[in-house]
Amino acid sequence: MGLSIPMSMPLSGAALRAGALEMVVLGGHLLLYPTGVCQEKVDTRPPATRPPVLLLHGFTDNRSVFVLLRRALGAGGRHVEAYNYSPFTLDLRVTARHLARRVEELCERTGQERVDLVGHSLGGLVGRYYVQRLGGDTRVRTLVTLGTPHSGTRVAPFMDAHPLIRQIRPESEVLTELAAPAPGCATRCVAFWSEFDAIMTPVGTARIEHPDLCVENVQVTGIGHLALPIHPAVIAAVRRTLEGPGLAAVTGSDAASVA
Numbered sequence: 001m002g003l004s005i006p007m008s009m010p011l012s013g014a015a016l017r018a019g020a021l022e023m024v025v026l027g028g029h030l031l032l033y034p035t036g037v038c039q040e041k042v043d044t045r046p047p048a049t050r051p052p053v054l055l056l057h058g059f060t061d062n063r064s065v066f067v068l069l070r071r072a073l074g075a076g077g078r079h080v081e082a083y084n085y086s087p088f089t090l091d092l093r094v095t096a097r098h099l100a101r102r103v104e105e106l107c108e109r110t111g112q113e114r115v116d117l118v119g120h121s122l123g124g125l126v127g128r129y130y131v132q133r134l135g136g137d138t139r140v141r142t143l144v145t146l147g148t149p150h151s152g153t154r155v156a157p158f159m160d161a162h163p164l165i166r167q168i169r170p171e172s173e174v175l176t177e178l179a180a181p182a183p184g185c186a187t188r189c190v191a192f193w194s195e196f197d198a199i200m201t202p203v204g205t206a207r208i209e210h211p212d213l214c215v216e217n218v219q220v221t222g223i224g225h226l227a228l229p230i231h232p233a234v235i236a237a238v239r240r241t242l243e244g245p246g247l248a249a250v251t252g253s254d255a256a257s258v259a
Contacts, residue, residue, distance in 0.1 A: 014196070014221070014222050015196060017222065018194075018196040018222050018223060018224045018227075019196075019224065021223070021224060021227050022198075022224040022225070022226050022227060034064075035064050040063060040081065040082060040084075043079065043081060043109075049077075050077075050078055050079075050112075051112050051114050051115050051116050051141050052078070052079035052080065052081065052106055052110045052112060052115050052116070053073050053078055053079070053080045053081070053115070053116045053117075053118060053242065054080075054081055054082070054083055054102070054103065054106060054115055054116070054117050054118075055069065055070060055080065055081070055082040055083065055117075055118050055119075055120075055123075056082075056083055056085070056099070056117060056118070056119035056120070056123030056124070056126055056127055057082070057083075057084070057085075057119075057120055057121075057123050058119075058120045058121030058122045058123050059121060059122040059164065059165075060087055061120070061121070061123075062084050062087075063082030063083070063084050065120060065229050065230075066082050066118075066120075066229055067230075068229075068230045068235060069118070069229050069230065069235050069238065070082060072235045072236075072239055073118075073238070073239055073242065076239075078242075079110055081106065083099065083102055085098060085099070085126070089164055090162075090163045090164055091163065091164070091167070092122070092125060092126055092129060092164060092167050092168075092174055093129060093133075093174065095126050096126050096127075096129040096130040096133070096134055096136075097130075097134065099126055099127065099130050099136075100130055100134050100136060103115055103130070103136065103139050103140070104139070107139060113139075114139055114140065114141040115139060115140060115141065116140070116141055116142045116143075116144070116242050117130075117131075117140050117142070117143045117144065118144040118145075118146070118238060118242075119143070119144070119145050119146070119148060120145075120146045120147065120148075120228060120229045121146070121147050121148055121149075121199065121225065122148070122149075122164075122168065123145075123148075124143070124144075124145025124146065124147075124148030124150075124191070125145075125148050125149065125150070125168065125174075125178075127140070127143050127145070128143060128145065128148070128150070128178060128189070128208075129174065129177075129178065131143055131185065131187045131189075132177075132178055132182045132185060132213075133177055133178070136187070137184075137185045137186040137187040138186065140187045141187065141188065142187065142188045142189075142190065142241065142242055143187050143188070143189045143190070144189075144190045144191075144192070144238055144241055144242070145189070145190070145191045145192065145206070145208070146192045146228040146229055146234070146238075147192065147193065147194065147197050147199065147200060147206050147225045147228045148191065148206055149168045149199075149200060149205050149206065150175075150178070150191065150205060150206060150207060150208045150209070151170060151175065151204075151205040151207075151209065152168055152169050152170030152171065152172060152175050152205060153168060153169070153170075153199060153200050153201050153205055154169065154170065154201045154202075155198070155199050155200070155201040170205075178210075179210070181212055182210065182212040182213060183212055184212075185212055185213055185214070187213075187214070188214045188216075189208050189213050189214060189215045189216070190215075190216045190217075190218060190241050191206060191207055191208045191215065191216070191217050191218065192206075192218045192220055192228060192234060192237070192238075193206030193207050193217065193218070193219060193220065194206075194219070194220040194221065194222075194223050194224065194225075194228065195219070195221065196221075196222065196223060196224045197223075197224060197225045197228070198224060198225060199225040200225070216241075218237065220233075220234060
């Protein structure tokens with residue numbers, strides 16, 4: 001299954017366009033970054049009527065990356081929160097345990113038994129570890145990942161001194177754990193990946209390949225790593241994904257479709 005954005009220019013032109021968009025997104029995100037440094041205040045509104053959504057950012061990032069996605073997901077009355085984990089995180093598994101506590105608190109506060117998780121980059125891997133290795137499938141209805149190195153990425157080898165980076169390398173201890181059998185996992189997993197994602201080396205690593213998981217791998221065309229959480233076509237597809245099984249066609253000015 002793939003989400004594709006038809007383009008009239010040749011592939012090289014598409015790559016240039018995706019790269020230019022990445023630069024624009026980076027500039028905008030640098031401006032917004034200070035607004036997301038602090039953990040958001042706990043929402044004390046009445047209990048939700050549908051599973052709440054918890055957003056998980058990537059490595060060295062924060063909740064500011066989800067400004068547009070959060071607005072779109074919450075437009076229909078859905079309860080949406082973003083979780084800032086520590087920028088000093090050295091072990092993905094520790095962060096996943098912290099996430100487990102946050103999910104329990106969110107369920108108690110909203111009166112819901114299950115939640116939906118949306119993770120960008122490393123955030124998707126944190127969510128998956130919680131689901132597969134910490135029993136999180138009893139709490140997580142749907143896990144959506146955006147440009148997440150499910151099979152490990154070889155990008156930036158000079159950063160291997162960082163323990164967290166070593167954990168997202170192919171065949172790391174963490175990824176070996178995630179490759180282990182996960183019979184009966186009750187969470188639906190939807191992984192968005194793009195051939196223009198320069199952080200995923202190789203690009204196919206952002207797909208989930210696991211025989212025990214209920215997985216939909218959705219290919220995005222013409223969008224880079226940083227643009228995945230903010231592109232209108234992806235946001236629309238994520239919103240529909242969380243509304244129920246199956247992905248509907250994207251129509252209108254986004255000119256995208258699911259094949």
